[in-house]
Amino acid sequence: MADEPDYSSRVALPPRTRVAVGGARDVTEALFTSGDRKKKIQGTIFLGLLLFGLSIALIAIAAMIIWAFVAGGPRLNVNLLTNVPSIVTPENAGYRTAILGTLYVIGGVILLIVPLGVGAAVYLEQFANPANKFNRFVDLNIQNLAGVPSIVFGILGLAFIVRGPLSLGFVAAAGSLTLALLVLPTVILASREAIRAVPSSIRDGSLALGATVWQAVWRQVLPAALPGILTGVILAVSRAIGEAAPLLLVGAVTFVTFNPSFFEGGYSTLPTMIYSYAKRPQEELQVLAAAGVVVMLLLLIMINSVAIYLRNRFERTW
Amino acid sequence: MSETTTPSPALPDIEVSADRVASVDTEPKNTFELRDVNVFYGQMLAVKDVSMAIPHNQITAFIGPSGCGKSTLLRSLNRMNDLIPGARVEGDVLYHGMDMYGPKVDPVQVRTVIGMVFQKPNPFPKSIYDNVAFGPRLQGRKGNLDDVVEEALRGAALWDEVKDRLKDNAYGMSGGQQQRLCIARAIAVQPDVILMDEPCSALDPVSTGRIEDLMAELKKTYTIVIVTHNMQQAARVADRTAFFTVLANDETGSRTGVLVEYDLTSKIFSKPDDERTENYVSGRFG
């Protein structure tokens, strides 16, 4: 088939999406390259540059993590996870409802973005005719959406999901939907790149053995692209976990003293909670906010570990 | 009286309307018969007016300069062109006397009966075993496929080299082994025909020799059509050879492939009828 233009260069993507897209492609391509010398040297130089950039980033991150542990140290105990929030008795306040809120919201995000993102990517890469006007319009807009600031999605969520046509109210489901819309373009672009990195000869080979297009996609192309797709999902979810701004607009209100539910009642999440503690002057609340950062880090590491475990499993066994 | 045909055992479900059935003078021993076949990509006519008969259990080679439509014509023999948006075949492609592009023919079914091996070895990034078992599994075969896998690997003269590492990833094999694995994979679905599009162009001479030996063995069971731009290869392996060339239209800038001459390989390489064939096979490019 004729080479399509590299669509990712047509519109400037935000760095985070670019990383997701590049990562998705590299992980998949690694499956199909056994190595030629020139590429290896280029790879080594590139790796060196990456490691340099990475070490700077890591130093900054390490500094922040150390700060969080030191500043939050006095409050790092089990109460922090199990107690409900409070500004009246900050020495006993915890993040239970915020942790649950984050898990609900992120769980909803994952449930939404995986099928929608992968489905859209499969359709656009394997079924859609790229010459079709509608498909090109969709294609271009996904790229543009990836560059829209998150606060805009918050406003959109408030107008169309909390109020307006969906009228869900200020509930966790509204937060999920809003964040899902925010990271969906990243997931679609990364999944497309991963699918695109699977050589078309793999698809043709399956078809020539009597597979339907659907079987070729489902049994060969998608499994080969899955580690790359998961890389995109991991990055998208990591972003969603850390978002506070759009959630403030769609009702992640601050002091929830009851366990949240998905479709009714208020909810809060870790980043919005930390934000509301951190902006207050009391010393104890500052400590609490720092300890919250540690909780959020742990949660992030946990969720990513599961995803990376899944990815490695698929890399080995599909 | 309506004519009936004996359906091919390979394509049991295909019914053919009487007017599309091959006329009685069709040689029964032909696997394919092409009549005035034109292949288009969108508006572009890539191959024009090809008529030829491809005999059963023989090796037929397509040769000709690059871009003359050899791959295009080959892909129209197992309907792989259907998968390219805008590609279209006109004229009759008869398979054992039946219209392969008839309304009741399922192209997926066609591809299980007419297998294909590609220019660059394209094993799946899976174990050797799973590569061979993929086709049978697609057809719904479950459980133990050890016998099927062994038979196919033996058929592709690969068994002795890989029998101790069936669970290893196919990417660890040499290029020649990978290509024989692709042949084994095609054999495993028990096709009637194997189409090969420059199967040796990415291989070294030793691997090429092995595949050529294998082809001589395979033609006892299968009909083989091979595209090659290596004329010695055509001379070595093919029973019949078709020479194609490309006609350029200076006004429209279009380039169209045509069949110049089709005959026994010995005739094509010793005393061809057409001057263009002569120039091509003797290396004087015309």
Ligand SMILES: Nc1ncnc2c1ncn2[C@@H]1O[C@H](COP(=O)(O)OP(=O)(O)O)[C@@H](O)[C@H]1O
């Ligand atoms: N997928 C495709 N879409 C459009 N044009 C194609 C496609 N594949 C081949 N062609 C065109 O058809 C002509 C014949 O190509 P091909 O069959 O690949 O020639 P050959 O195999 O003899 O080198 C060429 O002009 C080529 O550019």
Ligand SMILES: [Mg+2]
């Ligand atoms: Mg070709």
